[in-house]
Amino acid sequence: MSDASPKNGFNVVGTSPIRPDGLDKVTGRAQFADDFHLPNMLHGKILRSPHAHARIVSIDTSAAEALPGVRAVVTGADFPAVRHELLNLGTAGVLNIREMSENCMAKDKVLYDGHAVAAVAADNPHDAELAMNLIKVEYELLPPVMNVRAAMADDAPVVHENFHPGGFIAPTEKYLPNASRVQLGNGDPEQGFAEADLVLEREYTAETIHQGYIESHVTTVTWDSNDYVTVWTATQGQFALRDHLADIIQVPISNINVVPLEIGGGFGGKERLYIDPVAAFLSKKSQCPVKIAMRRDEVFRATGPSSGTFIKLKFGVKRDGTLTAAHLHMAYEAGAYAGGPLFLGIMSATSRYNIPNIHIDGFDVIVNKPTMRPYRAPGAPQALFAVEQMIDELAHELGMDPIDFRMQNLMRTGDRLVPGFPLAPIDTEKMMETVKAHPHYQAPLEGANRGRGLAYSIWFNIGEISSARMQVNPDGSVTLATASPDLSGTRISLAMQAAEALGIDVEQVSPTVSDTQSIGFSLPSVGSRTTYSTGAIVCEVAQEILKQMCERAALLWETDAADVSVEHGVFSNKTEPGQSITFNELAARMFETGGPISHHRTGHTQSFIPGTAVHLVDVEVDPDTGKVDILRYTIFQDVGKAVHPDYVEGQMQGAAVQGIGMALNEEYFYDDEGRLKNASLLDYRLPTSLDVPMLETVVLETPNPAHPFGVRGCGEISIAPPPAAIANAIHDAVGVRLNSMPMAPHKVCAAVNAAKPAKAA
Amino acid sequence: MSNKSLVTATINGEDKEFLCEPRQSLLEVLRDVLYLTGTKEGCNDGNCGACSVIVDGVLLDSCCMLAVEAEGSSIETIEGLATGTELHPLQRAFLEETGLQCGICTPGFLMAAKALLDKTPKPDEQQVRHWLAGNLCRCTGYDKLVRSVLKAVEA
Ligand code: FES
Ligand code: FES
Numbered sequence: 001m002s003d004a005s006p007k008n009g010f011n012v013v014g015t016s017p018i019r020p021d022g023l024d025k026v027t028g029r030a031q032f033a034d035d036f037h038l039p040n041m042l043h044g045k046i047l048r049s050p051h052a053h054a055r056i057v058s059i060d061t062s063a064a065e066a067l068p069g070v071r072a073v074v075t076g077a078d079f080p081a082v083r084h085e086l087l088n089l090g091t092a093g094v095l096n097i098r099e100m101s102e103n104c105m106a107k108d109k110v111l112y113d114g115h116a117v118a119a120v121a122a123d124n125p126h127d128a129e130l131a132m133n134l135i136k137v138e139y140e141l142l143p144p145v146m147n148v149r150a151a152m153a154d155d156a157p158v159v160h161e162n163f164h165p166g167g168f169i170a171p172t173e174k175y176l177p178n179a180s181r182v183q184l185g186n187g188d189p190e191q192g193f194a195e196a197d198l199v200l201e202r203e204y205t206a207e208t209i210h211q212g213y214i215e216s217h218v219t220t221v222t223w224d225s226n227d228y229v230t231v232w233t234a235t236q237g238q239f240a241l242r243d244h245l246a247d248i249i250q251v252p253i254s255n256i257n258v259v260p261l262e263i264g265g266g267f268g269g270k271e272r273l274y275i276d277p278v279a280a281f282l283s284k285k286s287q288c289p290v291k292i293a294m295r296r297d298e299v300f301r302a303t304g305p306s307s308g309t310f311i312k313l314k315f316g317v318k319r320d321g322t323l324t325a326a327h328l329h330m331a332y333e334a335g336a337y338a339g340g341p342l343f344l345g346i347m348s349a350t351s352r353y354n355i356p357n358i359h360i361d362g363f364d365v366i367v368n369k370p371t372m373r374p375y376r377a378p379g380a381p382q383a384l385f386a387v388e389q390m391i392d393e394l395a396h397e398l399g400m401d402p403i404d405f406r407m408q409n410l411m412r413t414g415d416r417l418v419p420g421f422p423l424a425p426i427d428t429e430k431m432m433e434t435v436k437a438h439p440h441y442q443a444p445l446e447g448a449n450r451g452r453g454l455a456y457s458i459w460f461n462i463g464e465i466s467s468a469r470m471q472v473n474p475d476g477s478v479t480l481a482t483a484s485p486d487l488s489g490t491r492i493s494l495a496m497q498a499a500e501a502l503g504i505d506v507e508q509v510s511p512t513v514s515d516t517q518s519i520g521f522s523l524p525s526v527g528s529r530t531t532y533s534t535g536a537i538v539c540e541v542a543q544e545i546l547k548q549m550c551e552r553a554a555l556l557w558e559t560d561a562a563d564v565s566v567e568h569g570v571f572s573n574k575t576e577p578g579q580s581i582t583f584n585e586l587a588a589r590m591f592e593t594g595g596p597i598s599h600h601r602t603g604h605t606q607s608f609i610p611g612t613a614v615h616l617v618d619v620e621v622d623p624d625t626g627k628v629d630i631l632r633y634t635i636f637q638d639v640g641k642a643v644h645p646d647y648v649e650g651q652m653q654g655a656a657v658q659g660i661g662m663a664l665n666e667e668y669f670y671d672d673e674g675r676l677k678n679a680s681l682l683d684y685r686l687p688t689s690l691d692v693p694m695l696e697t698v699v700l701e702t703p704n705p706a707h708p709f710g711v712r713g714c715g716e717i718s719i720a721p722p723p724a725a726i727a728n729a730i731h732d733a734v735g736v737r738l739n740s741m742p743m744a745p746h747k748v749c750a751a752v753n754a755a756k757p758a759k760a761a
Numbered sequence: 762m763s764n765k766s767l768v769t770a771t772i773n774g775e776d777k778e779f780l781c782e783p784r785q786s787l788l789e790v791l792r793d794v795l796y797l798t799g800t801k802e803g804c805n806d807g808n809c810g811a812c813s814v815i816v817d818g819v820l821l822d823s824c825c826m827l828a829v830e831a832e833g834s835s836i837e838t839i840e841g842l843a844t845g846t847e848l849h850p851l852q853r854a855f856l857e858e859t860g861l862q863c864g865i866c867t868p869g870f871l872m873a874a875k876a877l878l879d880k881t882p883k884p885d886e887q888q889v890r891h892w893l894a895g896n897l898c899r900c901t902g903y904d905k906l907v908r909s910v911l912k913a914v915e916a
Contacts, residue, residue: 018856025864026852028799028839032865035798126784212899214803214811215865264801264865265899296804488862488900646859650905654862657902681808681897688894689903694886 011568012500013709016646019492020511021262032262033218033234034293041220042071042121044282044292045128046275047135048302049110049117052144052368052674053159056108056117056137063134064120069127072285073135074278075118076107080250086164087247093171096164099337101248103371104277110139111159111336112368113675114301116274121282121290144368144674148310148331151178151365159336159366166339166364170346170419178366179331180338184346184418185359192325192357196316198397204386206723206741207667208308208333211375212658212686215264216299220291221279223249229256229280234263236271236485237524242516248277259515260485267487267658268374269304271524300679305668306375307333307340311349311386317394321408325357326350328387332379334364335371345379348720349387350418351458351610352428353409360418368674374526376655377459380720381662385741388455388724393737402728403436406456426610427702428458431638434700435614440634445618450631451733454616455724461713462527463605463706466534467520470498470541471598472549474591476584478502481514483522484534488654488715489647493531494538496643497709501542503569504583520602528713531643532704533605539708544599549586552593556581606706611714613637615656615721619729626749628664628730630693638700640712645699652718653695659722661687667742770831772797773841781828788812790828791838799839799868803897810896813869813876814838820876822895839868842875850916851875851909860909862900870896874910883914 024030061073079101087095106115118135122128145151145159158177165172165180175181193199219233229251235241238258246253263270275292282290294303312329328349334340342364350360395405410432411417413425435441435454445452471479480498484490491511499506523529550564553571557564563575571586573579590597618632635652642648665685669677678684703710727738736751765780772795781790788805791797791814800823803809807825814823815837842849851874854860861867870893877884877892884892889910890903898906 016859019859021864022856022861025861025867026848026855026871027843028797028868030864031798032801034802035792037793037796126782213863213865214809214897214899215801215863216803262865263863265863267899293802296806296809489859646905647862650859650862650901653902653904654900655902658899680806681804682806686897686899687903688897689890689907690894692903694907695902695904 010500012496012506013641013643014645016644017492017496017506019489020495021486021491030262032215032264033232036220036232036261038220038289041289041291042123042286043125043128044119044121044279044290045125045132046116046278046292046298047118047132048298049106049115050113050675051110051139051141052113053142053157054110054139055142056106056110057140058138059118060136061118064131067127067131067134069123070120070131071288072121072282073118074281074285076105078281079105079107079248082247083250093166093339094164096337097247100244101277103337104248104274112370114298114370116278116302119278119282121286145178146367146670146674147308148333148363148365148367151367152176152331152363159368163338163366166334170343172364180364182343182362183360186418187357189325189327189357189359193316195318196324197319198394199314199316200390200393201314202390202739204311204389204739206309206382206385208369209306209662209666209668210300210304210684211267211269211306213265213267213269216294216296217270217275217303218291218293219276219279220289221276221283222289223280223284227251227255231256231258231276232261233276234261234270236266236487236526238485238516239483239521240271240524241273241276244273245276245280249280257515257517260513263485263487265487267376268378268526271526272373274303296681297679300684301676302370304373304375305370306378307372307382309333309382311382313386313390315390315394317398319398321398321400321405323353323355323409326355328360330360330383331363331365333367333369333372335367335369337371338364338366340364340372341374341378345383346418348377348380348457348459349383352411352456354411354415358418376658376719377716380457380459381659381723384455384457384720385723385727388721389727389737392453392728402454403432407432424608424610425705426612426638428612430702431612431614431636431700434698435616435636438634438698440616440632440696447620449621449623449733450618451729451731452618453725453728453732454614455721455728456614457717457720458610458612459717459720461532461609461611462529463533463607463609465521465523465602465604466537467522467602468534468538468541469519469598469600470545471596472545472587472590474588476508476587478504478509480509480511480538481519482534482538483514483519484530485513485525487525488651489644490525490530493643493647494535497535497538498542500709501539502545502583503567520600528611528715532609532707532711532713535711536605536707537601537603540603541599541601545597548597552590553581553586555593556589609704609706609712611638611712611717613717613721615725617725617729619726619733621730621733621748623734623752626745626747626752628726628743628748630660633693634696634698635718636698636700637714637718638702638712639714640704640707641701641710642699643711648699648714649697651715652697655716655718656695656722657687657692659719660692660726663723663726663741663743665742665744766829768829768832770833771835773838783827783829785828786824787826787828787831788823791823797838797840801865801868810873811866811869813872813896815872815876820873839871842871849875850913854909854913854916858905858909858912860901860906866896866898870898870906878914886911
């Protein structure tokens with residue numbers, strides 16, 4: 001496989017060493033956010049609205065304050081009015097600071113079941129909870145809007161008197177009282193549909209889901225009398241947290257230090273702050289450190305989740321299998337505030353096949369649910385659930401093999417993406433050929449009610465800003481610090497890239513994740529960017545370190561740095577054959593040659609690096625109960641270059657099982673009043689080890705020219721194909737199309753029953 | 762202070778005494794009183810297994826047991842799984858087979874797997890999956906986690 005790499009003969013990249021943080025994690029010593037304690041630390045609890053939509057008439061905290069052991073109480077009145085409402089993030093869109101603050105603590109209105117209204121800090125969590133329950137809040141109830149279609153209806157209750165539309169790359173415009181809109185397109189869809197021999201129109205829905213990390217949100221904050229604020233928490237982005245916190249609590253950014261502790265899962269849901277400003281104000285009032293640990297039900301009610309959607313598709317195709325036109329109506333829940341994953345959903349829906357005439361009508365829709373946050377390939381599973389089923393149905397109608405049909409319309413390197421820029425280099429054809437030739441695709445599938453399905457995805461890595469610092473120590477060891485929190489083993493994948501670039505053993509490199517006072521700014525660990533983008537910056541820093549070390553060798557040899565070459569950790573004098581010195585020997589002599597050797601860099605990398613994945617699944621459907629069992633599952637993914645192949649496979653498998661959960665059973669249940677009815681891990685059921693088989697992985701390596709080793713980010717994409725692949729397999733098994741996600745047993749059963757009379761006739 | 766009880770128990774082979782309130786779960790006491798923070802909380806209502814410990818040979822969710830009920834019992838937690846610096850075969854296998862990603866579920870899975878191997882030294886894949894179904898992992902998709910347990914069985 002390493003033939004496909006830009007540079008053959010890797011020493012470290014492509015091996016699977018044991019991660020340096022692993023020992024602490026298997027012995028219970030690793031310090032996660034809730035394992036952190038300080039002397040005199042208080043415990044905070046947050047009172048949350050039981051109503052989905054209501055005006056706050058009054059809050060009476062007197063009984064809570066009178067309870068022994070209570071040290072501070074805060075409400076929305078303690079949160080200052082923001083100095084500037086909108087923060088322009090360039091292509092990353094606009095950030096509404098006021099809304100972010102009010103999402104942490106409501107001021108006038110509560111916008112979802114679980115919206116914070118007050119908080120208490122007490123000597124222990126039990127007293128804090130008792131006090132919290134003594135707070136009296138009077139509400140004036142307002143009618144809630146609970147899904148995109150209701151929110152876009154003519155007589156829908158209005159959630160915000162005023163709102164700024166969200167935006168990400170393509171700005172959206174305010175369109176309805178609860179919705180903003182983005183329209184994109186190419187060609188002439190009317191003409192395209194006229195040219196088509198077959199036109200299908202279908203509707204698909206998906207329910208709201210949660211990222212489901214096993215570690216709740218936990219933070220500990222101190223606010224000292226000099227207005228210095230320190231935060232110890234689990235976050236995907238310590239710098240985003242710092243900057244947003246500074247805006248909300250209004251202290252200078254430089255006064256805040258955010259210390260990222262071990263993080264027990266994030267999947268996109270831990271890149272935004274919720275409880276940190278609350279703990280900060282409680283700490284300021286009490287002059288003690290304050291820890292807030294969310295209960296599991298708070299996590300479900302007030303964090304995450306990921307959008308429910310309504311997607312309407314119209315696709316036109318010629319008899320020979322050429323797509324001529326498409327119209328996509330895509331409505332994504334934004335939750336309580338504008339700015340959901342709509343644009344990424346659009347990118348995911350449209351970036352695989354060349355459709356000459358296409359129109360997308362996208363809607364970012366405000367509903368009385370928590371503010372939608374990214375969830376691993378945000379918006380993509382919902383988009384693919386629609387489009388990849390449509391593609392399967394078209395292939396079926398035309399009597400074409402589903403891979404041949406995809407091949408015929410396949411987007412290749414350089415083809416135009418919907419926003420107008422070309423697809424960066426990747427081998428999409430090889431992906432299709434690999435799937436087609438694979439034994440799983442070739443194997444006959446026998447037995448009643450069994451079926452096979454597949455789905456194909458392209459997903460993009462974010463690049464942008466990362467930081468790394470490297471320090472060579474006199475014993476030859478190397479300290480590597482980055483600003484990228486490690487969600488899943490990226491310390492080892494970054495250490496491996498450093499070792500590869502320096503030509504030393506990976507055991508010599510000690511990787512850490514730094515706090516915001518100790519390293520330059522970085523974007524969070526999101527968008528499949530850590531191993532790719534931070535990795536590329538690590539390689540640049542390693543090059544600079546080698547350059548400095550060549551200069552040191554030149555000093556020793558009294559020659560020019562240009563005369564020193566380095567390979568595999570050995571420096572040689574090109575003008576004096578035989579004269580060489582190893583990395584370790586040279587490190588030992590650093591103080592004779594000018595002192596410490598170190599380098600820090602904050603750099604940029606390219607965005608919209610594509611990755612591809614196909615998932616192939618065999619299912620068995622029980623027509624009596626509607627239960628869908630997964631018999632065999634193969635994940636094909638192009639990762640550019642697998643730095644640590646075991647963890648790459650782990651990313652593929654973990655993402656796939658999240659997609660499987662989404663496909664078959666995960667969903668938020670709200671009652672008519674907008675109360676979340678399944679805010680527990682019993683009732684919001686994540687897949688268990690019994691629900692899935694072993695998951696076969698096939699790793700393709702088409703080098704990414706934007707990374708020195710060809711690496712592509714691999715963390716997100718494999719969550720996207722499972723719902724569509726399973727839907728297509730269900731159709732193959734029992735002949736019905738499920739257009740509503742999750743494909744829970746009752747829905748499968750109903751679809752099978754509905755199809756029966758027609759079959760009998 | 763007045764409503765605290767004195768509880769005597771063996772924790773990881775050592776006799777321990779601790780004070781606790783009747784409302785405190787074993788999980789809370791392990792973490793916040795004894796500072797044995799290796800046992801994790803994922804839900805506090807018996808549905809994730811992150812808090813798994815072994816009490817008198819029985820695997821249980823420590824969030825669902827009151828600490829006062831531990832009087833006289835023998836408790837095994839993740840901190841006692843290794844023998845000194847010698848890792849338990851399960852711990853080694855989890856490291857070698859990359860049976861963890863974020864690691865928050867890992868102590869719970871290790872204790873659950875230990876309880877399984879204590880009773881069933883040679884489980885097959887289905888037995889492992891069945892036994893571990895009381896523990897949730899959101900990162901791994903269970904493939905490498907189950908393989909880790911099976912590898913420890915071989916060891
Ligand atoms: S914390 Fe005890 S089972 Fe989840
Ligand atoms: S490794 Fe993260 S939950 Fe299991």
